[in-house]
Every structure is written in structure tokens, then in C-alpha cells.
Amino acid sequence: MYLQYYGFSRKPFELVPKLDALFLGETHKEGLAVLKYGVISDKGFLLLTGGVGTGKTTLINCLAANLEITENLCIISNPNLNVAEFYYYFAAKIGMEFDDNKAKFLLLFSEFLKKCRKAQEKVLLIIDEAHILPIELLEEIRLLANLGAEHPGSLSIFLVGQPELLERLAEDRFLPLRQRIALRFHLEPLSRKDTLQYILFRLNAAGAQQGALFTEKAVNDIHLAAKGNPRVINILCDHALLTGYSRNVLKIDRNIIRECVEQQQLPGDEGFYSLPKKKRFWQRGLFWLLLVILCLEGVGVWLAFRFGLIDGILQFVKNLLNKG
Structure with missing residues (x-):
């Protein structure tokens, strides 16, 4: 269905590749x-x-x-x-x-x-x-x-x-x-580098006319979801191209990949078709806020030692205890 739309001469991600489309990681x-x-x-x-x-x-x-x-x-x-x-x-x-x-x-x-x-x-x-x-x-x-x-x-x-x-x-x-x-x-499964080369090789072997059809983040998510497994990579890429064609999208981004991953999830997939969940905005904000607080506390302690304030504070507490 999507062959003409993306300029392919044949399906790029067939499960059983021809020898001229055989990529070796x-x-x-x-x-x-x-x-x-x-x-x-x-x-x-x-x-x-x-x-x-x-x-x-x-x-x-x-x-x-x-x-x-x-x-x-x-x-x-x-x-x-x-x-x-x-x-x-x-x-x-x-x-x-x-x-x-x-x-x-x-x-x-x-x-x-x-x-x-x-x-x-x-x-x-x-x-x-x-x-x-x-x-x-x-x-x-x-x-x-x-x-x-x-x-x-x-x-x-x-x-x-x-x-x-x-x-x-x-x-x-x-x-x-x-x-x-x-x-x-x-x-062993394909490395992230090999996954990228694998996808590009299969696209070129199928006669892809344009540049990179998959964004870098999309490729990264494909690798994570497939765990470097060539068969799963083929399934996800084929599904993503079909989705892109149905929406008149020329470049496959990570949103399409994540959608395809969710649709492919079935029981017994041995950990395939899963991606780390995106952190919510408030979670990221809380992380940075805590980091800033810790840094400020560290700076405060350093300044106290640097200018002798710690000794003065300790002496003040000691005097209070003696009066008590």
C-alpha cells in the first residue's frame, strides 16, 4: 500500500529478506x-x-x-x-x-x-x-x-x-x-548503531528515493522497543510506514513509533514492544527543584566553613547549654 507513496520498488521490511537485502550486523x-x-x-x-x-x-x-x-x-x-x-x-x-x-x-x-x-x-x-x-x-x-x-x-x-x-x-x-x-x-541482538544501519540498509535496498524516513528519536525508540531484535524491528518499521502512509506523513517520528509499539503489545512478547514511559512535567520539575535545594545547602555549608561561621554557631550553642 505504501510502496508508491514512499518511492519503494518493493517492501523494505520483509521478514525473510532476499540476499541482496541481507544486512549483517x-x-x-x-x-x-x-x-x-x-x-x-x-x-x-x-x-x-x-x-x-x-x-x-x-x-x-x-x-x-x-x-x-x-x-x-x-x-x-x-x-x-x-x-x-x-x-x-x-x-x-x-x-x-x-x-x-x-x-x-x-x-x-x-x-x-x-x-x-x-x-x-x-x-x-x-x-x-x-x-x-x-x-x-x-x-x-x-x-x-x-x-x-x-x-x-x-x-x-x-x-x-x-x-x-x-x-x-x-x-x-x-x-x-x-x-x-x-x-x-x-x-546477540543488534546494537543501537547496527539498528540504525540496518534500517537505512533495508530502506535503500528497497529503492528509497528520499533521505532518512525515520527521525533519530524514532530509530532510538525502535531499538529500545525491539531490544535489537531484527524480526521485531521489521514488524515495527513496516507498521510505522503503513501508519505514516495512512496519515500522509513523509517522515516517521517517535510519536508514530510509540503508537505502533502500543498497538503491537501482546501477552508473551518476551519483553518486546515496550518503551520507558515519559516522565511527567511535574516529576521533572520536582527533580530539578530538589537538585537546586541540595546545591544551595551545599553552598551554605561551604560558606559557613570558609568564613568561620560554624565555630561561632557552635560556641553560641555551647554558651546556651552552660547557662542552662
Whole structure:
């Protein structure tokens, strides 16, 4: 609706960005470097964690594009599968077959890894939303990791999920799997600086024709309300542009952002969509009045000491007490 009004060629704040609209903040750049190093250096088993909407899926898609891996790549976005479904999907993605015989598949897969190693190729298995992996699948992943260790450099496995994944892996029964993890990285939210750059980048990628569409205070409130979470930033910015369009406003200010924040608030938002309340005028006035009083009292005490008035006052009080 607002595309033509603001001069966009496409929606600037889509939740799933195209690769040419992919912004990497400092934490994402660091995470991408760590993951690329893990694959290139044959670390085998890697772990990527981050909160909801921090860009984990975006990062692994960027990784796959950077490594230019098209064959032998399997990304499982919904790991809530049984063992047979898991092996069937995995086999299909790497050009193998699974006929419900797991032992047979593992033997064939071991031979497949051997050939990959000789050809200097890799199999890359990425499991997104790994925090909801069934326990039995975690055991199967351990078996695959063991096979990969027999043919170094042929298999990389990524577990990608929310921080709850760390709690699951901390259980004693997952110690063998945990010991296989060679590298781990946790995605942090965007900083305020990155939030500003992120918004400008997405606007420019969408063909924004005019200058800054969001005021500095508006960006600051977006960052505070979203806690630096890219997904929430997208939602707020999209809502704000729609609101601005409906009111014929070319520049989004903090009043529009605060209104959008209030409208987006829902139970269970994990602290998102909230801003510090503005201090009332009388509260600010009272603060400054008290500060002035304290300063005057401090100056009075200093003057009393400076000119010897304190000694005179103390002597006067002492004389009164003696007379009493």
C-alpha cells in the first residue's frame, strides 16, 4: 500500500529478506566468520544459538550462499521428524536413497563420505530449530557425527536453535554428543548503531528515493522497543510506514513509533514492544527543584566553613547549654 507513496520498488521490511537485502550486523559478521572457519577448517560439529528472531536462519542461508555449496547440502527447517522420516529426507537431499533399513544406509553413507573425502567435497547437514529435536534424533545425529569423524573433512553438522538447546545438551545422556561440538557461537541482538544501519540498509535496498524516513528519536525508540531484535524491528518499521502512509506523513517520528509499539503489545512478547514511559512535567520539575535545594545547602555549608561561621554557631550553642 505504501510502496508508491514512499518511492519503494518493493517492501523494505520483509521478514525473510532476499540476499541482496541481507544486512549483517557486527554479531552476524562474527558468527558468519566463525561458521565459515568451522566448515573450511573441517571442525565437523558446530553449534549456533540465538534468541527468537535474531537472524539464525538468515545467517545459515548466507553461509550456504557464501560457501557456494549446492550439492550435498541438507537444511532441515522442521526437525520434528521420526527417525525414518529424518533419514529419508537427509538421503534425498544428498542424492542417496533410504529404504527403511538404517544399518544399510549408514554403511552406504560411510562409503559416500569416503568418496567425498577423496574428491575433496563436503556434506553439510544443517538442522534449524534444533531445540525441538526429539531425543531419538539427537542420538542419530551423534551416529552421523561418528561416521564423519572416520572420514575427516567430509561431513559438517550444524545444530541451530534457541538457547534452550544448550540446556538440553547439558544433560548427562548427551555428553558424547556435546564432546563432538568443536565450535559454538551465540548471536546477540543488534546494537543501537547496527539498528540504525540496518534500517537505512533495508530502506535503500528497497529503492528509497528520499533521505532518512525515520527521525533519530524514532530509530532510538525502535531499538529500545525491539531490544535489537531484527524480526521485531521489521514488524515495527513496516507498521510505522503503513501508519505514516495512512496519515500522509513523509517522515516517521517517535510519536508514530510509540503508537505502533502500543498497538503491537501482546501477552508473551518476551519483553518486546515496550518503551520507558515519559516522565511527567511535574516529576521533572520536582527533580530539578530538589537538585537546586541540595546545591544551595551545599553552598551554605561551604560558606559557613570558609568564613568561620560554624565555630561561632557552635560556641553560641555551647554558651546556651552552660547557662542552662
